[in-house]
Amino acid sequence: MSQKLKVGILGATGMVGQRFISLLENHPWFEVVTVAASPRSEGKRYEDVVKDRWKMDTPIPEGVKDLIIYNVNDVEKVASTVDFVFSAVDMTKDEIKAIEEAYAKTETPVVSNNSAHRWTKDVPMVVPEINPEHFDVIESQKKRLGTTRGFIAVKPNCSIQSYAPALTAWMEFEPYEVVATTYQAISGAGKTFKDWPEMNGNIIPYIGGEEEKSEQEPLRLWGKVEDGEIKKADCTVITTQCIRVPILNGHTAAAFVKFRKKPTKEQLIEKLVNFKGLPQELELPSAPKQFIQYLSDDNRPQVQLDVNYENGMGVSIGRLREDSVYDYKFVGLSHNTVRGAAGGAVLCAELLKAKGFIQPK
Numbered sequence: 001m002s003q004k005l006k007v008g009i010l011g012a013t014g015m016v017g018q019r020f021i022s023l024l025e026n027h028p029w030f031e032v033v034t035v036a037a038s039p040r041s042e043g044k045r046y047e048d049v050v051k052d053r054w055k056m057d058t059p060i061p062e063g064v065k066d067l068i069i070y071n072v073n074d075v076e077k078v079a080s081t082v083d084f085v086f087s088a089v090d091m092t093k094d095e096i097k098a099i100e101e102a103y104a105k106t107e108t109p110v111v112s113n114n115s116a117h118r119w120t121k122d123v124p125m126v127v128p129e130i131n132p133e134h135f136d137v138i139e140s141q142k143k144r145l146g147t148t149r150g151f152i153a154v155k156p157n158c159s160i161q162s163y164a165p166a167l168t169a170w171m172e173f174e175p176y177e178v179v180a181t182t183y184q185a186i187s188g189a190g191k192t193f194k195d196w197p198e199m200n201g202n203i204i205p206y207i208g209g210e211e212e213k214s215e216q217e218p219l220r221l222w223g224k225v226e227d228g229e230i231k232k233a234d235c236t237v238i239t240t241q242c243i244r245v246p247i248l249n250g251h252t253a254a255a256f257v258k259f260r261k262k263p264t265k266e267q268l269i270e271k272l273v274n275f276k277g278l279p280q281e282l283e284l285p286s287a288p289k290q291f292i293q294y295l296s297d298d299n300r301p302q303v304q305l306d307v308n309y310e311n312g313m314g315v316s317i318g319r320l321r322e323d324s325v326y327d328y329k330f331v332g333l334s335h336n337t338v339r340g341a342a343g344g345a346v347l348c349a350e351l352l353k354a355k356g357f358i359q360p361k
């Protein structure tokens with residue numbers, strides 16, 4: 001039997017890091033061998049550091065409890081223990097840019113959850129069902145970095161995963177104007193109600209930097225690889241409002257769309273439920289069998305009922321109907337720390353392995 005690839009988690013003690021560790025327990029291809037966090041956690045046992053702030057529903061995996069935490073900044077030391085790393089650290093953008101490049105330069109692929117490199121021209125930002133061909137820019141990136149196997153790949157922001165997949169499924173009808181309001185869970189800020197009690201019964205109409213990401217990142221997903229760079233698309237104008245709501249997990253979006261070629265409602269539903277991509281064709285371990293489900297009941301999707309659809313890797317759409325100002329409106333829901341963060345990155349890594357970009361060192 002072939003050996004599993006050895007994985008390190010940068011930011012392993014945080015909300016997204018914990019999600020990586022949970023999702024990778026018993027993963028058929030990847031094994032967490034190294035955990036890294038800030039200098040505050042360096043040298044301590046993983047369980048000792050996270051036991052009072054473990055935020056997952058399942059217990060800390062046995063295989064990780066006794067690992068001694070490395071300092072993320074000890075790049076050579078961490079890199080020497082692994083085949084590739086997942087990155088979910090809370091540092092400044094410039095620090096993250098620098099440290100992720102430093103890892104790549106040690107010939108260690110970095111699959112990142114952070115936003116720092118999402119607009120670096122030769123760094124692919126991928127939802128595997130939507131734009132797997134963007135991984136082709138990795139060859140140009142490696143030339144720039146002077147590496148043979150080291151590179152950075154990223155996944156997009158959690159907020160767009162509740163509406164961008166539906167818009168992608170409808171691309172042939174040419175959606176050209178979109179208004180979306182997102183209702184975002186507190187885990188998106190790395191928090192639970194225990195550490196953010198002010199969110200009980202509250203709504204905060206501001207999430208720093210989120211609206212720009214929500215408006216621009218879908219255009220990058222729909223962009224093309226040209227001359228070794230990703231050129232973003234300009235087919236659609238998107239405007240958003242992003243609002244923090246008292247929900248633990250699950251980002252909901254209410255969206256309005258105008259199409260150049262207005263379809264019927266039946267055509268739109270047919271495109272949603274039949275939308276699939278390489279993860280489904282290749283039967284990747286974390287791929288949802290059905291990427292997008294359509295729920296016809298008027299009171300769906302609901303966070304409590306639908307956030308864990310396809311183990312949190314699927315997207316739920318409902319309330320699709322004609323609108324008097326726009327052509328159609330709908331509501332979407334996705335799990336922000338699974339599909340929107342760690343799960344989306346694990347699926348990227350599975351596709352990168354399947355395509356030969358990540359191999360044992």
Ligand SMILES: NC(=O)c1ccc[n+]([C@@H]2O[C@H](COP(=O)([O-])OP(=O)(O)OC[C@H]3O[C@@H](n4cnc5c(N)ncnc54)[C@H](OP(=O)(O)O)[C@@H]3O)[C@@H](O)[C@H]2O)c1
Nearest residue numbers: 011012013014015016037038041088089090187188190341
């Ligand atoms: N939560 C989400 O749904 C979500 C979704 C998409 C993207 N993101 C992004 O993912 C990243 C992590 O988010 P999170 O919610 O997991 O944050 P978090 O819970 O605050 O965790 C932050 C992690 O970074 C480490 N860290 C903090 N300061 C550091 C430093 N100076 N040097 C090295 N490591 C440091 C922490 O280690 P210690 O425990 O030692 O302090 C911890 O492991 C952020 O960039 C965030 O914007 C989050």
